[in-house]
Amino acid sequence: MPKEYTNPDFITYEDLGVQLGESMFPGSHFLYTEEERTFRLNFRKFLLDNIASLAPQIEREYNWDICYEAYQRLARAGYLKFSFPTSIGGHGKGFVYRTIFGEELGAINSAVTVTYGASANLFAAPIIHFGTEDQKKKYLTKIMSGEALGAIGITEPSAGSDAVGGMKTTAIKTASGNSYILNGEKRFITNGSKADYILVYALTNPNAPKKNQGISAFIFPTNTPGFERVKEFELVGRRGSINSYLRFNNCEVPAENLVGGPAMENKGIKIMMTGLDGERCFTCSQYIGVARFAFEIATRYANRRVQFGKKIQEFEGIGFKISEMYAKLEASRLMMLRAARMLDAGQTATKEVAAAKFTAATSQMEIVVDAMQIVGGISYTKEYPLEQLYRDAKIAQMAAGTVEILKFLCEREIYSSLKLDKAEGKTKNDPKP
Ligand SMILES: Cc1cc2nc3c(=O)[nH]c(=O)nc-3n(C[C@H](O)[C@H](O)[C@H](O)COP(=O)(O)OP(=O)(O)OC[C@H]3O[C@@H](n4cnc5c(N)ncnc54)[C@H](O)[C@@H]3O)c2cc1C
Structure with a gap:
């Protein structure tokens, strides 16, 4: 046994006895x-x-x-x-x-x-x-x-935040009209290579005047000939999950797999945008779970660890951090909950979800970093799960809408709901001078 563990003051993770939640x-x-x-x-x-x-x-x-x-x-x-x-x-x-x-x-x-x-x-x-x-x-x-596993395929090497403008994957209808031929690549797809079905977005009319008028969504069975699992990314966090680079080489998809049927051909943008608020609201909750766990470890630790003859919780530099972590955690939860209740009531909550998501994502990162600071050197080892939470947290600021894109979206919705032209500071209904 390492000498450290024979020291009765040394706090093991088990000693903290954190009760989740x-x-x-x-x-x-x-x-x-x-x-x-x-x-x-x-x-x-x-x-x-x-x-x-x-x-x-x-x-x-x-x-x-x-x-x-x-x-x-x-x-x-x-x-x-x-x-x-x-x-x-x-x-x-x-x-x-x-x-x-x-x-x-x-x-x-x-x-x-x-x-x-x-x-x-x-x-x-x-x-x-x-x-x-x-x-x-x-x-x-x-x-x-649980009989089948699903995934979603939007992102491509050239289509990240600009998911529509950068899209190159095509699904061209065959002469008979009974199927589509899918060609292209999708990157960073969670569950991708293990999934039975992937909801793939592709250009069904690459010559549409606006790209968002030529996109459709397909249910793609991964046993289709021509489907290639190019590689798995080894992730910094979320270790154990699958994240894949996929390629579609002349894959034939039956027309009946067009989501929503023939009426939804070239209307995939509507499908993509409709689900986003709900999906982003869900992701907030995951970030709050991670932040909550880090907060609970840190508060326990600060109450146990003694330095200079006092529990470190009693030092202002630590106590203030704990209060700030609590406020960020609860603010994130309140923003998310309001957005979720709006969605449950059938209301549009784009602005509320966007604000909740960039707040929860950024707060999560800050809470985990503060928790590590409170726990000190041992947090930088694998004795506590904090280093894992640190790695798990970072992706929240980048996936399912980066923080920057969400702020852009939020700002657009603020001006749209105020009916203000942000360039001129006038209401849209103002008569022209
Ligand atoms: C672990 C993981 C899981 C994922 N799972 C999936 C999945 O299941 N399915 C799927 O389709 N995708 C998935 N993604 C992709 C994810 O949604 C994209 O990574 C994300 O949309 C950002 O795209 P990008 O990484 O190409 O960054 P880019 O779009 O290249 O952005 C790079 C940087 O530029 C900034 N930027 C870009 N445009 C602007 C702008 N207009 N204003 C200000 N800043 C801007 C971004 O905010 C970012 O900081 C996953 C990604 C990861 C890492």
């Missing part, structure tokens, strides 16, 4: 209904009993098989069904429930959370909203049961 209890009944709180507690118990023990192995070994096993345990317990409509056998829970789910799962393991998110949210949501009845029955029931 303890910071949520006081005051949570002002935010959530009794039914929502019961869902949270039951789900948290399920995670602690069934998933938490797998998390260290997923992370340490970058182990997709164990990550997938965790996903399958969620499926077997029926937890994948909760966000699907009752019309196809789901539990019909809305966005608030999704954020509770994402926060609790995010606090346990980010790799499992994104595996879930890519399949049950990103792949499924566009089909829930726009899919034909046949598409819903054929694909979504398999996703809900």
Whole structure:
């Protein structure tokens, strides 16, 4: 045993005895209904009993098989069904429930959370909203049961933030009209090489006057000839999740796989934009879960660690940090919750979701960094999971809409809702001088 561990003052991770979610209890009944709180507690118990023990192995070994096993345990317990409509056998829970789910799962393991998110949210949501009845029955029931894994393919080497303007993947209708021939590349696709189905966006009319008038969405079965798994990216964080570079070489996709049927040909931009607010709202919850866990470790540690004869919590430099971390965590949760309740009420929440997402993403990073500072040198080792949370956190500022793009979107919505022309500072209805 290393000498350090024989020192009775040395605090091991086990000594901290962090009970995941303890910071949520006081005051949570002002935010959530009794039914929502019961869902949270039951789900948290399920995670602690069934998933938490797998998390260290997923992370340490970058182990997709164990990550997938965790996903399958969620499926077997029926937890994948909760966000699907009752019309196809789901539990019909809305966005608030999704954020509770994402926060609790995010606090346990980010790799499992994104595996879930890519399949049950990103792949499924566009089909829930726009899919034909046949598409819903054929694909979504398999996703809900865990029988099939989904992914979404938007990003390409030349199409990142400018997802539409930079898109080069094409899906050209065959002469018979019965199928489309897909060619192109998709990059950074979560679950990509393991997925059974990928919701792929492609140009069906590359000559449209505006690119966003020529995009369609397809359900792409990955057993299609010509589909190539080019490479897996080894990620800094979310270790254990799959992130792939994919290529489509003359892949023939049946016309019946066009999401929404013939009426939605060249209208894929509507499908892409409709789901984004809900998906981004879900991602906030994952960031809050990570930040909450870091906060809980740091507050416990500061209450145990003694230097200069005092608990470090009593030093202003530490105590102020803890208060600021708490405020950022709660502000993120309140912004996300308001956006989720608006979405559940059927309202547009683009501005609210964008602001919630860049706030939660940036706060998460700051909270994790402050937690490491509070815990000191030992946080920079693998004795505590803080270094993992640090690596898991960074991607939040870049994926599903970078912080910069979200601020741009938020600003656009602010001016649009004020009906102000931002260049001139006049209302749009002002008579011309
Ligand atoms: C781990 C991971 C998982 C992912 N999963 C998926 C997935 O499942 N499916 C999928 O389709 N995609 C996925 N992505 C892709 C992700 O959505 C993109 O990385 C993201 O949209 C940003 O694109 P980019 O990385 O090409 O950066 P770029 O768009 O090249 O941006 C680079 C920098 O320039 C800034 N920038 C760009 N344009 C502007 C502007 N107009 N104003 C100000 N700043 C700007 C950006 O904010 C960023 O800081 C994933 C990415 C990662 C890393």
